[in-house]
Structure formats: C-alpha cells, structure tokens
Amino acid sequence: MKRINLHRAKNQIARLNTIRDINRQIVLNYVRDRSPISRAEIARQTDLHRSTVSVIVDELVGDGSIEEIGSGVSTGGRKPTMYKLRSGEPAAIAIDLTPRTTTIALADLAGNFLEKEVFSTSPDIEFMSSQILERVKKLTKCSGNEGVEIGFSVPGLVDQRLGEIYHVPYFDWRNWNICAEIEAATGSKVTVENDANATALAELWFGHEKVRKTDTFLMILVGEGIGTGIVFDGQVYRGEKGAGGEFGHMIAGDNAPVDCSCGSRECWEAYASEKALLARYRALLAGDSMKQGSVEVSDLVELAMNGEKHAAEALNETMHYLANGISNLIVGLSPQVVVVSGRVTRAWDLIEAQMARVAERSVLAGLPPTILMPSSLGDSPTLIGAVGLVLARKFGAPAF
C-alpha cells in the first residue's frame, strides 16, 4: 500500500487518457514477454475485452512498437494472428563508460545490438566529451532519429532526474555536464545512471528468468570497487541523489588489504573487491619472495581455478569477505534473489561454498532462504543496463 505523494499530485491525477496509457503499457509488456502472442490470448490473460485489446494492438502496430508475424496454430477455430516486438529498427543508443573502455551502441526495442563502437576511456574529460558527442551524433543520424532515446551508464554518482554526473571517483571527474550537451546536440532524451543501478536494471529487464519473475532482488557488482543495486517492487531503489545502494562503503572491519576509493580502510569494498583480491595475491607472492609484476583479475581467477596455491588463497579470502557482506544484506533486506556480477563469478563454486557458511545465519534468524546466482548477462552488463535505461522508459508503468 503506497502513500500518495501530494507534492506531485499534478502529475498523478487520472485523466481520460490515463486508462488507455495504463492498458497500452500492459498490452505492450505482454507482447514483449510472451511473444508470439495473439490479441485473443492477451485478452484472456489480462481480463481486458477482446475489442479493447484489438484497438490497442492496432495503435501499437501503428506507432511501430510491435509487428505482425503471421498466423499461429488453430485450437479448433479461426487461426490467431500473432504479434511480437518490432526488431531490427533502431530504438535506443547505449553509452557504457567503464574505467578501461567506453562503448557506444545502437539497439532495437528487443535489446538486440545493431551497431557497436568501442574505444579506450581517457582520463581527459574534454577529450571524452568530444568523442562521445561525435559518435552519438553519428549514430543518431544513421538511425533516422525517430524517437530514439539515449541511455548512459557511468561508474559514479549521478542525479538521474536532473541528468547530472556529480562525481566519477576513478578519474575524479566532477559535475560533468555531458548529458545536457548530448541532448542539445541530438534533441534526444538522455537517461543517465550509476553503473551498479544500470546493471540491476539490466537484470530486471533482461536477466535470468528467475530474476525477471521476481520484483525484489539485489545485484552485487564486484569490480574495481563493489556496487550494489536494489530492486524493490519492480523499481530500482535510488535513494537521495541516486546514491542508493552504495553498500560498498559499509564497515566490514578495520584493517582491509587496500584503501577504499573513499580513503577508508574499513569499507566492505576494501575487503572484497577486485582491488582487494589483487592486493592479497601480491602480498602472498611477495611473502613467498617471488616477484611477479602485475596480474589481471581474469588470469588470477583462472590460476585459482587451476589450483595455484597463492591465487586460490587470495580468492578464497576475498570471497569470504564478499559472502559476509552479502549475508548482511540478505538478513537486512530479505530479497527473493541475489545476483552477483563481475569477473570473479567465473569461480562461482568458491563463492557458493563461502555463502553456504554464512547462509545458516539467516536460517537461525528464522528468515526465508534466498536464491543466490551469478549474473547471466555476460561480459558487458553495464552496456545492457544502458539499453535498459531507455527501454524501462518505453515499457515501464506510466507515471500516474
């Protein structure tokens, strides 16, 4: 039961077209989720009348959201006409900025990528601005610019509503105004979001079936730091100024192997991130008086899985702390599912073993068990998240 926010009432009152807005979104989501599907089937599943569904489907075909794909099989009567989301046509531009690479891609309504450009991320904010602007302008033009919106995932603090990027810790960029520039240059709406929240959004709209059938789950993104995304009632929890879900800075002890990005040595992220993992491995190697310059996280995980002693120990200890933190969040938020994303999930067995250790705590506390699973989104969840930012606007519930 939700309290009505009177300060926003002017956007909330129901007008004559509100009925249609709501039902159109519901029908659109049925086509997205259950395609191929017929008008009659949608009517049965929604309890809308066949004639109503028919009018809405005509409208959706008319505006290019969905398309006919021939007849289905008869069940003893007239064959139904089937529909699915219109695919192959540009619907979204996704910008995914990570500390190493930046990807700009064109996607259709179904989330398929039609074009993709990757380039190295530079610490030079001016250079990055011009690079992004130029490539986005190019893609906008070649897409025909018809209702194509833009989604932008950034590893930092953003205000989604104002479209402002406050701080990108990795490069110490502050108050980066790129979104307004893109909007001015292309005329398209830009939606910006923190990378962890974008990943949570990606899981919500494109994740594993178990996740998509849930509307309350957590996403733990293990990378350079640790990001957490909270999805509650089908919405990404943002908190004030989009800073919600920064559990990476939760206190986990007082002698972490590395400094946190915030300077502290107490944060969870300083115990359980890739940075902590690498530091532990280097310390073990140094203790063994064998020096080996730099190691990649993927290689380290590979080594550990092949039984290399130091790598295995470093990974094990790091996952111990990761599991402790996850356990805290499970106890505190009691989600139906926890999704872990990042390169360390290749060693999933190890994480599961560490989780089993702490899982009993929630059982002791009498709480229901939580499903823990690795992300099924592959190597670029934040890019998919950037697409999700646009599609969530297209498919999400009307403001009401």
Added chain:
Amino acid sequence: MKRINLHRAKNQIARLNTIRDINRQIVLNYVRDRSPISRAEIARQTDLHRSTVSVIVDELVGDGSIEEIGSGVSTGGRKPTMYKLRSGEPAAIAIDLTPRTTTIALADLAGNFLEKEVFSTSPDIEFMSSQILERVKKLTKCSGNEGVEIGFSVPGLVDQRLGEIYHVPYFDWRNWNICAEIEAATGSKVTVENDANATALAELWFGHEKVRKTDTFLMILVGEGIGTGIVFDGQVYRGEKGAGGEFGHMIAGDNAPVDCSCGSRECWEAYASEKALLARYRALLAGDSMKQGSVEVSDLVELAMNGEKHAAEALNETMHYLANGISNLIVGLSPQVVVVSGRVTRAWDLIEAQMARVAERSVLAGLPPTILMPSSLGDSPTLIGAVGLVLARKFGAPAF
C-alpha cells in the same frame, strides 16, 4: 520507472472506474493532509476540474469519509465551504502486542483514539488468543461494525498477505493463526505487520512533517532488539515473507556483550539494543564491586543524563555501536531521513554526538547528507502503527 508485473495483470488493468478510484484517493488525501480545505482549493492544487472535484467530494461526504465544517474566509468572492476528515466515529481497531503489554484500541479516521484497553502480555498463547478475541469482538460490536478494519502489530515475523504470524521470538510462538480467527469472529479484514514495519508506517502517516514530506526514509526501533523499517517511494519495504528490514542481525563485530535473540554474538542488535545497554551497565557495576539487581532502561537513561558515571559510559558505548550501524545503513541506502525510535532517544544529544563522529564518512564518500531525528510519535509508536495499517489501506494508492 517501474516494471509492470505481468503475473498480477488481472488486478492492474485500468477499467472505467479506475480513473475515479485514483482521483477519489487523491482528493481524500488532500482533505486529510490540508484540512480545512475547500473544493475550489483542491481543484487548484490537483489540476482536476472544479466540477470533477465537486462530484468526488459529494461521494466522500456520502460514504462518511469526510464532513463539512462550515464556511472559510472569502478572498473577494463567495465564501468556500470547508471540509475535513470525519472524526469521532470508529474506523479502525488497533491491536498492539509487545513483550510486556498488549493494547487494543478503537480509533477514528484521523488516528484519534476513542477507546483503549491495556493488559499484560502472557506467554500463554491460548490465553492471549482468547483475550484478544474477546476484547476485539466487544469493540467491534460497540463500533457498529460499519467498515471498521483491524490492524495488528506483532514483534516477530509475519506474512502480511497471508495474514500469518510465523514466529514471535520473545515467546517462541510459532504459526499463530489468530488473524484468521479474528476475521472469522468479526467479519472484518485484519492486517498484520511486524512491529518495526508498523512503526515505519506510523512515521509515514503520522510522523513529523519532515518525515511525511519524504517518501524515502529509515526507521530504527531500539528496544529489546533492534528493528529497522525501510520506506521507499511511500511504501514500506517488506522483502520476502515480510522479513525485510531485519538489519538488527547485521554483523557488527565478534564479541558483543550479550547473545542476540538469534543466538549469535556478532549481530548489531547484540551490540546496540537495550539488552546490550543493560548488560554493559551491569558489567561496569560488577567491576566496581557494587551490586545492584535489576535496572530499568528508562531509569538507566535518566541516570546517564544526570551524569552517573557507569550509566553514562554504558549508554555512550551502546550509542557508539548504534551510530556505526546507522552509518552503514545511511551509506548503503542513502535515505533522506533516518528516524530513531525507542526509550534511548531521550538521551538524543548523546546519539547525535556519536552520529556526528561517523557522519563524516558519508561526506568523504561524496554522498549527500542525511537528516537524523528522534521519533515524534511518543510512547506507543507500534500502537499508532497498528492504526496506520488500517488507514494505509483506506488512504493508500489504489492497487492499479
């Protein structure tokens, strides 16, 4: 942007009366929040047309939700007719079960108590069931039973939707089926909720203006244990099986002064609850070779405020851990406001001092500041929460 849950679509489609349902709730909430208020003023603030508001107000007066209270002052034209919530008439029965006492009260739509009965809580579950049933039946009868619903706050795990009480740790009651019994006996809907969540709900609907103007805040209930309630987007976050917000069992160290209710010595609640406070005080007294049997929490807080050394030290240390935990939640959830409830809030200055110490952490992490405040609900927030359970159904947004 919220994802539409297709599994519940049959309840979500908009019908013809959906417009009216939505707008009726909005108008009702305006009368609740801004009374005395006229039809014309509601129309101005909502952007609904005067004629529409007029029809809805007639409807609300007709069903006894609001009532006329004479004319307002003219601003150069005809005097407006003012309305307010109908008060003085029974609208909700609140049941508030705490480890020591159980309160059953009759309240009106505005949340005023019309009648109140208090009796000692007994560990005998059968006795409690019959006591509650009998008194509720009596109140139902004398209220005329016209649309009066029942709210029930319990210190334990509940499933709000099924109306089941899984576990009350303090008495180790399990699977208590009292809600169904009450419903069967009275014919009135019973809404049951965990005490921390009920308190959060109370803050949401009856709290300080700063809280009511927010739709994202945390409630920390310090009592025998520590309960946390999370309000996000005007809704209480429940998590799976209503277990959301049990951050009391978050790991805060490994040598707490007492065992947690779950058996662990690592939980936050074992560091920062009233139980921990009392244990620390007793330990200090024993160390001083002065024995003093049992102390009440209220007395201990009083002593500490008057400068008694041991009490002050025990309270200070406990508040240190309380502040640490709150800080974790602030960093993780970035709420606009944190409300602290419980007897220790009488020593608010001390809590604030401890909070100031950890507050810098969120500033370092670049996060926006959070307002911390004591509850303004007085001595029985859970009773008000129990009323809130009913009123949230009456005033909340329609399911849609």
Added chain:
DNA sequence: AATAGTTTGTCGGTACACACAACAAACTTA
C-alpha cells in the same frame, strides 16, 4: 461434401468519468 461447433477479430451501442463553458449564488470593494 455438408454441417455443426469453436475461435478470432470487428462493429455498433451503452455507460462512465473528465474537461469545458456557461451560469447562478454569495461575497467584497469601490
């Protein structure tokens, strides 16, 4: 091959609810 039954999709009628505009009532100010 004809007929009966089923399913799909369409069309016109009805009901509901909001917006709008015109108007009457009630009040203030000059």
Added chain:
DNA sequence: TAAGTTTGTTGTGTGTACCGACAAACTATT
C-alpha cells in the same frame, strides 16, 4: 448600489472500456 471576484452547479462533448452480435476462418463429425 454597482461592479468585480470566487465558489459551486449544470449541461454538453469526448475518450475509453464493456457488452453483445456477427462475420470470417478453421476443425471435427456425420
């Protein structure tokens, strides 16, 4: 007393969903 303002009501038009009837398309049975 007259002009201006605000409130609240009433009648009309429009958007949208539901309903029932019907045609089209198909399957199954005789």
